[in-house]
Amino acid sequence: MSGTSGGTYLGMPAFPEAAHDAVRDTTLRGNLRHATHTIRAKRAHAVAEVSDWAELREAGKRIKDHTLRHLDRYLVQVEETVTAAGGTVHWAADAEEANRIVAGLVRETGESEVVKVKSMATQEIGLNEALEAEGIRAYETDLAELIVQLGKDRPSHILVPAIHRNRGEIREIFAREMSEWGRPAPEGLTDSPAELAEAARLHLREKFLRAKVGISGANFVVAETGTLVVVESEGNGRMCLTLPETLISVVGIEKIVPTWRDLEVFLQTLPRSSTAERMNPYTSMWTGTSDSDRADGPRTFHLVLLDNGRTDTLADEVGRQALRCIRCSACLNVCPVYERAGGHAYGSVYPGPIGAILSPQLRGTGSEIDASLPYASSLCGACYEVCPVAIDIPEVLVHLRERVAQGGTATREGAKVVLRPAKGHAAERAAMRAARWAFGRPGALRAGQRLASRTRRLHPRTLPGPGRAWSESRDLPPVPAEPFRDWWRRTNGGEDGAK
Amino acid sequence: MSDRDVILGRVRRALADVTPDGTPYEAALPRDYLREHGERSLARTVELLAENLADYRALVHRCAGVPELSALIAGLLAGRGARSVLVPPGLDGAWLADTGAEVTRVADEAASTAAELDRVDSVVTGCAVAVAETGTLVLDGSPDQGRRRITLIPDHHICVVRVPEQVVGSVPQAVARLDPRRPLTWISGPSATSDIELNRVEGVHGPRTLEVVLLGDA
Ligand code: SF4
DSSP: OOOEETTEETTOOOHHHHHHHHHHOHHHHHHHHHHHHHHHHHHHHHHHTOTTHHHHHHHHHHHHHHHHHTHHHHHHHHHHHHHHTTOEEEEESSHHHHHHHHHHHHHHHTOSEEEEOOOHHHHHTTHHHHHHHTTOEEEEOSHHHHHHHHTTOOOOSSSOTTTTOOHHHHHHHHHHHHHHHSSOOOTTOOSOHHHHHHHHHHHHHHHHHHOOEEEEOOSEEETTTTEEEEEESSSHHHHHHHSSSEEEEEEEGGGEESOGGGHHHHHHHHHHHHTOOSSOSEEEEEESOOOSTTOOSOSEEEEEEEOTTHHHHHTOTTGGGGGGOOOOOHHHHHOHHHHHHOGGGGOSSSOHHHHHHHHHHHSOSOSHHHHHGGGSOOOOOHHHHHOTTOOOHHHHHHHHHHHHHHOEEEEETTEEEEEOOOTTSHHHHHHHHHHHHHHHSHHHHHHTHHHHHTTOSSOTTSOSTTHHHHHHTSOOOOOOSSOHHHHHHHTTTTTTTTO | OOHHHHHHHHHHHHTTTSOOOOOOHHHHSOOOSOSSSSOOOHHHHHHHHHHHHHHTTOEEEEESSHHHHHHHHHHHHHHHTOOEEEEOTTOOGGGGTTSOTTSEEEEOOTTOOHHHHTTOOEEEEOOSEEETTTTEEEEOOOTTTOOGGGGTSSSEEEEEEETTTTEESSHHHHHHHOOTTSOEEEEOSSOEEOTTTTOOEEOSSSOSEEEEEEESOO
């Protein structure tokens, strides 16, 4: 894996440069297009099956908003309930502290390897690299993460980090790399998905069976009971959560829900939004641990509560809604810009529309990539329409554009700071290039129509607010008159060449 | 200052604009989504469970009573050529009455290692609850289900659902029945992945064959 630092890929070019590279890569574009278009239709079907989708979405939004508005109270409650159930709670204000805590806990066990369940939080903090530096090897066990790890690659999608790889490429990576990490790929491996899955099963099984330490994230933490929830498909999560003696879960502070009953909402909306299934194959729920002889699962459980920019995001009245995100990835799969730019262009573990509003808030807009991300969108609003917790991503994008362009106050590491306007800085140029890129793609541009026809607060010929001053002198192409929905339907979601 | 104090302090400052509100949580949160999607007879709910299980590639069997179940399980194990079967401590012995001595019964001892369990062919369990609308089985570690690892490591899982009493229509009904203090595993079909080109492929780390027996005459 390439190096990360607080979630920024080092040397990452700003969005438009990276996106240009992706667009030139026809294999990558083909892979992405195929995968996202497959899942779009399936998701729509899975959502249409439940007649109360709008009510479930509203409930999900309200549960998360309520939690965020009382987050101090719920954090303390989580600490109490997890501790009462036999777990140990740690607090990490930033990535370094979280990595230090986890490395220390692994060292205490005397082990030098760990098995990992796919977790956005541990990718965000660069945990694998931090453990490597301490002489601890972390094995990714999710199939897509395994593909990324073996391919010395970077993730490009929240749910399917190797979405940019097709089956032929996966076969190549397995045949070439598995022997370096453990059991080699079977002789004569073909590119049939079933054979590839079988190769992963054989390769990882010996690691599961001998693992003494498991590391996970969590989709939800229930404050009332201290219960953690991991939603998955393959069973690698179950392996990592039940076989090791020690389990360490690194969880962002926004993953809390107040009550046990709240899960009835998200267990309906998450699987249908992410893998477009009625229910994902496996969901594990555990409450603390027990050290009795008959204990079911790890004897020792540690929960690391991670801030790393989340409280700064919470301080922003418009931007805080990004913390409702349940990481379903539906917004990526419908995004015309993501489809063309690819996940790597976003320069963080959070690609796509959610990445465009989350990364600049978690990391600030100081770097070129982060300043350009709010512009990596045509504001078409498809992301908002599919989001199961109703995050108004276009609204936050516009808000962040204003911040980049105009400067203003923001919160960094808990302190109020005054940002200078980007005008005249490298950040401004990066932002403008991203904007022109997004507006300049025929498909992305036409999708931008929701803006004009559904009267969002800005006109597409000008960038929002103070961005206006810039954009007036710069050519942004005019937006066609056709409403987004009509375009979407007529072109089969952009399938027909985005005409 | 500890990281705990740092984080809690930051949260409180971040929420300075939020006016405190004493409304109890359940009152502040209207739950106007459905308890269940549509009205169904009990028999129809069981049918829907069978359909949704099958839709996600579980193999569904039905039988009216325990004598028939015992013969069915023996047949399923023989059909796979299973030579050993994991048995949870509280499993009804009558369920395995027809399974011959050539199939070794393996108990999940405290000292059993994962590698030992990996040599066992099959596992037979009950369940806590089954959800018709999603085709989901939930295990809660009760004595007829055993610890989580025994339904994970063998490649063949036979799960017996008592119908209609263990069947609910919807996810909200299942959540209401379950005890969060128990370790819970929600299972919907055999292990699968969507990681290769976003297509569902069955069979990664969990049992690749999931057989569900609906026991009872509903
Ligand atoms: S922003 Fe919404 S749609 Fe996108 S990943 Fe998060 S929850 Fe899903």
